[in-house]
Amino acid sequence: MVLLTLMAAITVGVVRLRNLFAVVVLGGIYSFLMASVMIVLDAVDVAMTEASVGAGVSTVLMLGTLYLTKTEETRPAHTPLLPLVVAGITGIALVYGSFALPPFGVADAPIHMHVAPYYLENSLRDTLVPNVVTSVLASYRGYDTLGETAVIFTAGIAVLMLLKGRRDVKPGPKRKRVRR
Template sequence: MVLLTLMAIITIGIVRLRNLFAVVILGGIYSFLMASVMIVLDAVDVAMTEASVGAGISTVLMLGTLYLTKTEESDPGHSPLLPLFVAVVMAGVLVYATIDLPPFGLADNPVHVHVAPRYLDYSIEETNVPNVVTSVLASYRGYDTLGETAVIFTAGIAVLLLLKGRRKLKPGPKRKRIKR
């Protein structure tokens, strides 16, 4: 509860602030709080990922991007009422949807009676890997992880395509390109 309150405060701070440097740092703090929430929920693997990717790498990338642009957010130039309305309606829909969710952490929730017991019961027997997260990720749900790796691959290639080589074209004399 304390963590969630802190996260709410930081979110309001991010919305209010106009200085993007402070926003990026607050975003990193938000990620660390999120990682703490994950630890409270016993999802240590997710917490580790959140701390290293959310708070670490993406903060560094945001700072790198900030270096290329201005540190002060420009005025949006329109009234904030419509975006606020959309956000409030969306939040209302999401909160309405959570009413239908089963109570948190109950043993006979749908998620706990589907395939999870089978993984928990047979993971050691079938894969000899005590950490069920790893055995589910790499073996039982290997297709998903292959897809995720492909997503990272695609993201890397896309960024390489977009950002690489542009600089080489700029200083080159125009005549050379026409000849080619």
């Protein structure tokens, strides 16, 4: 709860600040707080992804983008009233929808009734992989994961090509490798 309050404060700061460099730093802070919330919710793997992608790689990529653009945000050309109303209505709808969710951590929630028992019982025999999550990701949903990896690889290549666009101005050795 405290962490969520801090995250809300950070979000307000991100919206209000005009210096994009400070916004990048605040984004990293937001990701670390989000990862802490994930850990408290017992989703350690999601927290690890959030920390590595949000706090690590996103900061680096945003800084590379700042090098290509200016570091001050221009004033918006129109009033933010209509976007605020739309965002507020969406938020209310989401909160209303969350009332229908089962309580946190209940064992007989619908998501635990579908295929999860089958995976838990048969994944070792089917795939010979001791970790159930790994077997689901890499074997049962192998093609799905392959497609995801292809998409992310393509996006990574595109981002690297964009970021090294000024190589001709300032030649140098290889830039620092950014790994996901």
